Amino acid sequence: MQPTDTGHPDHYHRVVDCQWACPAHTDVPEYIRLIAQGRFTDAYLVNRTSNVFPGILGRVCDRPCEPACRRGRVEEKPVAICRLKRVAADHRDEVRAQLPRAAAPNGRRVACIGAGPASLTVANDLLPLGYAVTVFEQHGLSGGLMRTNIPAFRLPAEVLDEEIGAIVEMGADLRLNSPVTSLKALLADGGYDAVFVGSGAPKGKELRLPGRDDSDRIHIGIDWLHAIAFGHTQKVGERVLIIGVGNTAMDCCRSALRLGARTVKVMARKSRQFFKASEWELEDAESEGVEIVVNHAPKAFVIEGGRLTGLRFDVLEYELEDGRIVGERVLREHVEPCDDVILAIGQENAFPWIERDLGIEFDKWQVPKVDPVTFQSTRPGVFFGGDAAFGPKNIIWAVEHGHQAAISIHRHCRGLPVAERPAHAAALASRKMGLHEWSYHNEYNPAPRRLVPHVALGERFKKIKIEVELGFTPEQTALEGDRCLNCDIQTVFSAPLCIECDACIDICPVDCLTITADGTEAELVGRLKAPRRLATEPLYVSAPLKQTGRVMVKDEDLCVHCGLCAERCPTAAWDMQKSTVKIPHACDDEPTCQLPSQRQTA
Amino acid sequence: MTSIVKPRIAHPALPKNELGLTRRQYEGAMSTLCAGCGHDSVTAAIVEACWGLSLRPEQLAKLSGIGCSSKTTAYFVSGAHGFNAVHGRMPSIATGANAANRELCYVGVSGDGDSLSIGLGQLAHAIRRNVNMLYVIENNGVYGLTKGQFSASADVGTKSKRGEANTQPPVDPVLLALTLGATFVARSFSGDKRQLVPLLQAGMRHQGFALIDVLSPCVTFNDHEGSTKSYAFTREHYHAAVEADFIARAREIAVDYAEGESTVVTMHDGSRVRLRKLDPGYDPSDRVAAYDYIERKFADGEYVTGLIHVADGSASELHAANRTTATPLNRVPYERLSPGAAALGKLMARYR
Numbered sequence: 042m043q044p045t046d047t048g049h050p051d052h053y054h055r056v057v058d059c060q061w062a063c064p065a066h067t068d069v070p071e072y073i074r075l076i077a078q079g080r081f082t083d084a085y086l087v088n089r090t091s092n093v094f095p096g097i098l099g100r101v102c103d104r105p106c107e108p109a110c111r112r113g114r115v116e117e118k119p120v121a122i123c124r125l126k127r128v129a130a131d132h133r134d135e136v137r138a139q140l141p142r143a144a145a146p147n148g149r150r151v152a153c154i155g156a157g158p159a160s161l162t163v164a165n166d167l168l169p170l171g172y173a174v175t176v177f178e179q180h181g182l183s184g185g186l187m188r189t190n191i192p193a194f195r196l197p198a199e200v201l202d203e204e205i206g207a208i209v210e211m212g213a214d215l216r217l218n219s220p221v222t223s224l225k226a227l228l229a230d231g232g233y234d235a236v237f238v239g240s241g242a243p244k245g246k247e248l249r250l251p252g253r254d255d256s257d258r259i260h261i262g263i264d265w266l267h268a269i270a271f272g273h274t275q276k277v278g279e280r281v282l283i284i285g286v287g288n289t290a291m292d293c294c295r296s297a298l299r300l301g302a303r304t305v306k307v308m309a310r311k312s313r314q315f316f317k318a319s320e321w322e323l324e325d326a327e328s329e330g331v332e333i334v335v336n337h338a339p340k341a342f343v344i345e346g347g348r349l350t351g352l353r354f355d356v357l358e359y360e361l362e363d364g365r366i367v368g369e370r371v372l373r374e375h376v377e378p379c380d381d382v383i384l385a386i387g388q389e390n391a392f393p394w395i396e397r398d399l400g401i402e403f404d405k406w407q408v409p410k411v412d413p414v415t416f417q418s419t420r421p422g423v424f425f426g427g428d429a430a431f432g433p434k435n436i437i438w439a440v441e442h443g444h445q446a447a448i449s450i451h452r453h454c455r456g457l458p459v460a461e462r463p464a465h466a467a468a469l470a471s472r473k474m475g476l477h478e479w480s481y482h483n484e485y486n487p488a489p490r491r492l493v494p495h496v497a498l499g500e501r502f503k504k505i506k507i508e509v510e511l512g513f514t515p516e517q518t519a520l521e522g523d524r525c526l527n528c529d530i531q532t533v534f535s536a537p538l539c540i541e542c543d544a545c546i547d548i549c550p551v552d553c554l555t556i557t558a559d560g561t562e563a564e565l566v567g568r569l570k571a572p573r574r575l576a577t578e579p580l581y582v583s584a585p586l587k588q589t590g591r592v593m594v595k596d597e598d599l600c601v602h603c604g605l606c607a608e609r610c611p612t613a614a615w616d617m618q619k620s621t622v623k624i625p626h627a628c629d630d631e632p633t634c635q636l637p638s639q640r641q642t643a
Numbered sequence: 644m645t646s647i648v649k650p651r652i653a654h655p656a657l658p659k660n661e662l663g664l665t666r667r668q669y670e671g672a673m674s675t676l677c678a679g680c681g682h683d684s685v686t687a688a689i690v691e692a693c694w695g696l697s698l699r700p701e702q703l704a705k706l707s708g709i710g711c712s713s714k715t716t717a718y719f720v721s722g723a724h725g726f727n728a729v730h731g732r733m734p735s736i737a738t739g740a741n742a743a744n745r746e747l748c749y750v751g752v753s754g755d756g757d758s759l760s761i762g763l764g765q766l767a768h769a770i771r772r773n774v775n776m777l778y779v780i781e782n783n784g785v786y787g788l789t790k791g792q793f794s795a796s797a798d799v800g801t802k803s804k805r806g807e808a809n810t811q812p813p814v815d816p817v818l819l820a821l822t823l824g825a826t827f828v829a830r831s832f833s834g835d836k837r838q839l840v841p842l843l844q845a846g847m848r849h850q851g852f853a854l855i856d857v858l859s860p861c862v863t864f865n866d867h868e869g870s871t872k873s874y875a876f877t878r879e880h881y882h883a884a885v886e887a888d889f890i891a892r893a894r895e896i897a898v899d900y901a902e903g904e905s906t907v908v909t910m911h912d913g914s915r916v917r918l919r920k921l922d923p924g925y926d927p928s929d930r931v932a933a934y935d936y937i938e939r940k941f942a943d944g945e946y947v948t949g950l951i952h953v954a955d956g957s958a959s960e961l962h963a964a965n966r967t968t969a970t971p972l973n974r975v976p977y978e979r980l981s982p983g984a985a986a987l988g989k990l991m992a993r994y995r
Contacts, residue, residue, distance in 0.1 A: 542684065550653065608646070
């Protein structure tokens with residue numbers, strides 16, 4: 042096989058599964074180490090560089106990092122990365138003085154439409170470059186769907202205010218209650234060098250069934266959550282049905298409990314393995330007493346005497362093949378009595394305010410054509426990001442879209458081609474301090490995942506704003522931090538130094554190393570010391586070794602980064618080195634953008 | 644020496660043996676030898692061999708003397724019986740233990756100092772008595788524990804780390820064992836587990852004394868240029884004469900070789916060792932020819948490795964020769980073990 046090119050910036054990055062899986066490539070192991078050292082402010086700043094909203098995301102992130110976490114492969118449960126992030130946000134000191142500052146105006150103006158995470162990230166990245174950023178928001182509060190769709194018992198308003206406030210204070214011109222009703226007019230105004238559309242996916246999907254228009258107790262989920270967030274809706278009937286099992290449905294059912302509902306049922310068309318909601322959101326809803334009913338397809342609203350009294354369902358049975366549905370059968374009909382129905386079956390973006398003659402092309406579903414790398418529409422200078430670009434995703438994706446759009450906008454405004462992107466880079470630095478001394482904590486802690494304490498069930502329903510999760514205690518934080526395997530402390534091999542003594546092979550607790558004759562990949566993996574489980578995990582193959590010409594092979598899958606290979610290596614052919622991935626942002630080279638510790642003293 | 648504790652986790656797909664145990668369950672304490680020591684590789688090979696034989700840990704008795712090599716018995720099969728004897732005296736302990744209980748599998752691990760200097764007389768008599776055991780010599784040519792002086796197995800002309808050449812001729816444990824009539828004599832290298840593991844398994848299953856001389860480089864005091872027992876030198880001057888495959892009782896012989904290329908030796912317990920001659924002119928059953936072959940190859944600067952000599956050892960084995968009891972003494976009722984003063988009186992009367 043071709044020896045692995047470890048010089049490629051992606052090679053060691055891929056080994057850090059959490060960071061690789063995070064859309065914004067947050068340096069997870071680094072901030073977990075800082076938390077373990079009690080350096081909450083530093084941990085927060087490491088987070089903020091990539092994900093901008095650590096306090097918000099530490100509560101409500103969709104956590105793509107956690108299913109990717111190596112700990113979840115080595116044992117059952119991944120590190121509680123998201124909840125550790127919250128610890129850093131909750132316990133940090135005041136950081137405003139350490140955040141990027143706005144630079145002197147560069148004369149360029151950018152309009153951002155919608156004050157959600159994507160637009161705010163664009164503002165965060167462009168203000169330190171001297172751009173004048175105007176954010177137009179149709180509602181009276183900023184935050185977009187983060188505020189209107191995520192209930193306060195999961196994400197308190199103060200957390201939103203604090204992190205959005207930091208960006209506004211940097212100098213963003215936030216215009217509340219200022220809906221953009223015509224993009225044409227905004228562009229004709231001529232005052233903006235670039236426009237970023239971050240207006241989200243604000244339209245909830247309808248369920249057209251008989252009786253839909255005969256009652257005012259049938260609500261669209263995201264509109265209903267919005268009305269709760271703004272205080273317009275404060276009550277709900279005793280019996281509430283939620284249609285759909287996505288994360289919005291989970292927020293709806295839990296909100297209903299807090300507005301006085303006695304029985305709340307989530308009605309699912311399919312069985313559990315097809316649910317869209319995150320496992321932990323389902324768990325939280327069920328622990329509050331929400332019943333999740335499977336295999337019920339809604340058929341008609343039952344209206345009696347002008348009043349909604351129930352919902353008629355077909356009870357289905359599915360035929361499965363390899364986990365896929367290949368057929369369905371109606372078993373019977375069932376009427377579920379109810380007082381309110383909440384429809385939470387999806388949402389989409391809607392652009393009635395974008396004229397179709399502006400050179401911005403839309404596809405047949407009325408979704409704008411957006412470049413997935415530059416986030417530019419078919420009209421140069423108009424960019425899309427967040428849910429507005431590719432439909433509903435989640436906050437961390439919106440943040441990354443914002444970062445990429447900011448890079449594009451900065452290039453566009455300087456007349457540079459937006460398709461040329463700044464490259465990723467990687468750096469390695471040894472962690473060896475001396476004989477048997479490594480500057481990282483490499484002892485494997487077999488502790489299972491910690492559970493975040495919650496407010497007691499009896500307490501939490503009293504007010505809708507009571508935050509349910511309390512956050513980790515100091516003891517939990519210490520243990521959970523200890524569960525991180527330090528995947529960024531890489532095992533770096535130098536073939537010319539190896540004397541093939543087998544010490545590393547013999548000691549490796551998970552048998553991820555093999556010295557064997559070179560061959561093709563398909564044939565070579567059959568000779569590994571322990572069978573390869575995941576073809577998706579990187580395989581490292583060294584250059585031929587000096588004494589026998591064989592090669593060192595490492596299957597990265599289960600490596601726990603304990604450092605025993607390096608510890609047992611007599612010639613330091615193995616070394617433990619910290620890899621740092623440099624993820625480019627728009628304002629990288631600007632002194633105003635750097636943390637005080639990075640700013641050069643003139 | 645290592646300060647990091649080996650995590651108590653394992654690859655989930657590790658194969659299990661007939662007892663349902665993984666290789667990891669045959670490990671012992673963490674080694675405190677130098678990083679890169681050949682002995683640690685021998686330890687790993689013994690772990691692999693015991694696992695492959697599906698040996699119950701309590702079936703194993705591990706014995707050692709003094710030296711770096713003799714520390715290694717602590718590093719494998721922590722559930723086994725063990726005895727760490729005084730310097731060079733492991734063979735006597737092994738002989739005694741073996742006489743008292745023939746049901747255990749005895750593995751002695753020693754070094755070139757422990758076996759070829761202070762313990763040479765003991766080793767010689769264990770071979771002569773044909774004690775049923777596997778005797779592994781981890782041979783590195785130096786006294787590592789006392790900072791690298793030449794040992795009795797250092798070759799003429801080999802250089803110490805300070806640059807002095809050795810002038811005294813070595814004791815070759817393989818030639819010694821052949822001379823004393825051992826019925827299982829092998830040589831291998833710590834860096835070649837493919838060869839070493841089947842040899843260890845065959846040695847444990849051999850009825851009689853089985854000696855394996857394992858070239859096991861001292862990474863700290865004897866791995867430099869000019870040494871004849873370094874990793875690099877051993878790899879260059881390594882001459883495998885006979886390849887041995889160990890085939891456990893239940894397994895079938897998978898590949899058939901043409902007549903004359905391979906011979907199968909059946910061990911006492913029904914397992915088999917298939918020998919493949921890599922040198923067509925070599926006959927491992929001929930002790931005299933083996934001796935001659937090794938001497939000639941050594942003169943050419945090569946270490947002959949593989950299963951050098953094997954013969955049926957059961958007839959002359961310690962228990963057969965001394966007609967000992969088949970029941971381990973710990974299971975013989977006390978009244979029979981110690982029949983009392985009256986019985987002693989009767990016995991004494993026979994000599995009057």
